[in-house]
Amino acid sequence: MSDEYSFLKVKSLGIDTYRENIIFMRQDCEVCRSEGFSSLTRIVVSFEGKSIVATLNVVNSDILHHSEVSLSVEAMKRLGVHDGDIVHVSHLKPIQSLKKVRAKMHGHLLDEFSYQEIIKDIAAGHYSNVELAAFITSCVSKRLTTSEITSLTKAMVMTGEKLDWGSERIFDKHCVGGIPGNRTTPIVVSIVAASGLMIPKTSSRAITSPAGTADTMETLTKVDLSLQQIRKVVEKEGGCMAWGGAVQLSPADDILISVERSLDIDSESQMIASILSKKISAGTTDIIIDIPVGPSAKVRSVKDAISLQHSFASVGQAVNLGIQVVLTDGKQPVGFGIGPSLEAIDVLHVLQNEKGASADLVNHALLLSGKLLEMAGKCGSGEGIVEAKQILQSGKAFKKFVAICEAQGGFFQPKAAPFTKDFPSERAGKIVGIDNRTVARIAKLAGAPKAPTAGIFFGAHLGKNIQIGEPLLTIHAESQGELNYAYDYARSNHFIEIV
Numbered sequence: 001m002s003d004e005y006s007f008l009k010v011k012s013l014g015i016d017t018y019r020e021n022i023i024f025m026r027q028d029c030e031v032c033r034s035e036g037f038s039s040l041t042r043i044v045v046s047f048e049g050k051s052i053v054a055t056l057n058v059v060n061s062d063i064l065h066h067s068e069v070s071l072s073v074e075a076m077k078r079l080g081v082h083d084g085d086i087v088h089v090s091h092l093k094p095i096q097s098l099k100k101v102r103a104k105m106h107g108h109l110l111d112e113f114s115y116q117e118i119i120k121d122i123a124a125g126h127y128s129n130v131e132l133a134a135f136i137t138s139c140v141s142k143r144l145t146t147s148e149i150t151s152l153t154k155a156m157v158m159t160g161e162k163l164d165w166g167s168e169r170i171f172d173k174h175c176v177g178g179i180p181g182n183r184t185t186p187i188v189v190s191i192v193a194a195s196g197l198m199i200p201k202t203s204s205r206a207i208t209s210p211a212g213t214a215d216t217m218e219t220l221t222k223v224d225l226s227l228q229q230i231r232k233v234v235e236k237e238g239g240c241m242a243w244g245g246a247v248q249l250s251p252a253d254d255i256l257i258s259v260e261r262s263l264d265i266d267s268e269s270q271m272i273a274s275i276l277s278k279k280i281s282a283g284t285t286d287i288i289i290d291i292p293v294g295p296s297a298k299v300r301s302v303k304d305a306i307s308l309q310h311s312f313a314s315v316g317q318a319v320n321l322g323i324q325v326v327l328t329d330g331k332q333p334v335g336f337g338i339g340p341s342l343e344a345i346d347v348l349h350v351l352q353n354e355k356g357a358s359a360d361l362v363n364h365a366l367l368l369s370g371k372l373l374e375m376a377g378k379c380g381s382g383e384g385i386v387e388a389k390q391i392l393q394s395g396k397a398f399k400k401f402v403a404i405c406e407a408q409g410g411f412f413q414p415k416a417a418p419f420t421k422d423f424p425s426e427r428a429g430k431i432v433g434i435d436n437r438t439v440a441r442i443a444k445l446a447g448a449p450k451a452p453t454a455g456i457f458f459g460a461h462l463g464k465n466i467q468i469g470e471p472l473l474t475i476h477a478e479s480q481g482e483l484n485y486a487y488d489y490a491r492s493n494h495f496i497e498i499v
Helices: 030-035 073-079 097-105 112-123 129-137 146-158 185-194 213-217 227-237 251-263 268-281 302-318 340-351 359-375 384-393 396-408 436-445 480-491
Strands: 007-010 022-026 042-047 050-059 068-071 086-091 171-175 199-203 239-243 286-293 322-329 419-424 429-434 455-458 471-477 496-498
Touching: 022 030, 030 086, 042 073, 050 073, 068 073, 068 086, 097 112, 097 129, 112 129, 112 146, 112 251, 129 251, 146 251, 146 268, 146 302, 171 185, 171 199, 171 268, 171 359, 185 199, 185 213, 185 239, 185 340, 185 359, 185 384, 185 396, 199 213, 199 227, 213 239, 213 340, 227 239, 227 396, 239 396, 251 268, 268 302, 286 302, 286 359, 302 322, 322 359, 340 359, 340 396, 340 455, 359 384, 384 396, 419 480, 436 455, 436 471, 436 480, 471 480
Parallel strands: 007 068, 022 050, 171 286, 199 239, 286 322
Antiparallel strands: 007 086, 022 068, 042 050, 042 086, 419 471, 429 496, 455 471
């Protein structure tokens, strides 16, 4: 078919397919018939020198004219097209890196160049969600060696921007997750920045949890900052708490995370590469890694934690990143709030030294802040917690937190959910066990993190003596339906052990 007939007019249908590039064409369109396009064909779509790869969905109705084509919202955004623009469509040449993915699926070891090929194609948008899922699942269950994780990390750094702060040492902290609540980052950043250290924190949104740091901070300030805006905030205040997905720091990681979220999995190997690639890209030189350990945490045993600790240390050394891993108690949620706004309220209570602030959140944040202060030489070994506590209790940390928020676009109070309901205990006794995963599931069914005020207020911590009818938790939701759904799920699942 002549190339001149491969041009079609764009018609926006407003179809949101999240991160997946989708193209819609009529089955009887001359281009479809002549080029042999069929459903799920991968097609190159070009406009004014820019191209994306999209998956074809065939239309059998008059919603489109023969000469028209439609693109998903995300595809239109990436290509920069609008209604009436003319795009060119063509066949996608075979993606050679998929051979490496298939090799990995069969258990073969891949070299550094292979991972560079794969990540380059992923960042360019050449992989469909199905192909991304294939790569992700080929890396689960510790199927990558330390050398492969290092290669994956380096490849992810190479595909995006890399910040240079002009400073010898840049600090950061990261928690591998798996524990509801546990929103220590805003507190740690505020303490560390108030001490005079530089801590440009870029965080992700939730993958499998009810909230990520970016989700929580978005209820308090603007987080979708450009690289230029991040630089201005850090240069002014010494720290920031921005969403990493808004900038091109290890962009392939954001694509992988979106599919991991759909699969509800968090590959250990890709988790290490994801964390460290983002830190290196952000200019970090020294980092504290928090690994909560507990029977229903992401890391369930000390043995597994030590193995993960070793992997972090080995890869960190290979990429010239100073790493200290801290194993923490992951037997129960940290703090009272689980969900963006509820966790933000916890953070404010701690920073403002309120009497009712969560003691475990305070202690956890002070431990990590203290380790960073010791790492930086701000105090002697074993003196970090005392130094961090002084900064927190003096009000300097809250003052710095507000200043960072103002620099990012303004500081505002988190909102409350319009619907709440207590979940009472059916028996009296002492709480001796908590299923973190079920607790997190309840918060997600209530609407978190998509609904920022949704989640749960959790008051049933280990060791507490509770009476019949006393609330174990309070569900918060933005609709009555989600409130009822989360409540029914909680009622049908055993998640608190009382003796």
